[in-house]
Amino acid sequence: EVQMVESGGALVQPGGSLRLSCVASGFSFSSYGMAWVRQAPGKGLEWVAAFSSSGGSIYYADSVKGRFTISRDNSKNTLYLQMSSLRVEDTAIYYCAKDRLGPTMVFFDFRGQGTRVIVSS
Amino acid sequence: DIQLTQSPSFLSASVGDRVTITCRSSQGISSYFAWYQQKPPKAPKLLIYGASTLESGVPSRFSGSVSGTEFTLTISSLQPEDFATYYCQELGSFGQGTKLEIK
Numbered sequence: 001e002v003q004m005v006e007s008g009g010a011l012v013q014p015g016g017s018l019r020l021s022c023v024a025s026g027f028s029f030s031s032y033g034m035a036w037v038r039q040a041p042g043k044g045l046e047w048v049a050a051f052s053s054s055g056g057s058i059y060y061a062d063s064v065k066g067r068f069t070i071s072r073d074n075s076k077n078t079l080y081l082q083m084s085s086l087r088v089e090d091t092a093i094y095y096c097a098k099d100r101l102g103p104t105m106v107f108f109d110f111r112g113q114g115t116r117v118i119v120s121s
Numbered sequence: 122d123i124q125l126t127q128s129p130s131f132l133s134a135s136v137g138d139r140v141t142i143t144c145r146s147s148q149g150i151s152s153y154f155a156w157y158q159q160k161p162p163k164a165p166k167l168l169i170y171g172a173s174t175l176e177s178g179v180p181s182r183f184s185g186s187v188s189g190t191e192f193t194l195t196i197s198s199l200q201p202e203d204f205a206t207y208y209c210q211e212l213g214s215f216g217q218g219t220k221l222e223i224k
Contacts, residue, residue, distance in 0.1 A: 037165075045218075050213070095165075100167060100170055107167060
């Protein structure tokens with residue numbers, strides 16, 4: 001069974017940093033593109049960052065470019081999101097997702113419960 | 122960036138109704154288009170990808186189609202478990218969502 005367990009969310013002050021993790025199981029992690037998608041309270045979905053299976057392609061939303069870094073450790077089946085210079089508007093539930101089809105990141109297959117990040121003073 | 126305009130934002134319908142949700146794209150690449158269903162507090166669930174391919178396990182009452190740059194999600198006969206919020210997606214962009222409520 002495909003599973004993803006996100007963790008690392010917390011209450012943090014504006015300007016602070018946080019690292020999210022997503023441990024995946026039930027599929028060949030190294031063969032799939034992975035991504036982070038967030039959802040602010042009462043709002044819709046926003047794609048944050050994506051990472052191809054090979055690591056050759058990394059993409060960021062303009063809203064997080066230069067502040068967030070996506071990475072992956074295929075030996076640990078884990079996806080990370082390092083977040084710095086956090087802003088109030090980064091408050092959201094963060095979901096990790098695998099690509100439905102393969103090594104790129106086109107369609108999001110969500111299998112976790114998300115992790116909550118609250119940026120507030 | 123791809124702009125997706127999803128409509129309506131809210132939809133009130135009854136069990137057994139046929140409903141359609143539309144998403145107009147600034148690019149309209151069918152190969153990269155998908156629909157999701159979300160029931161809070163859960164994560165979104167992929168329903169349809171490639172504009173019209175039904176995800177495994179999704180009931181056949183759901184279908185997707187495209188005409189030019191306008192994508193449509195159709196639910197042929199609403200069931201109680203279908204009341205949720207639906208999002209369209211094309212590459213890195215999501216639509217604003219359609220909340221489907223019971224009339």
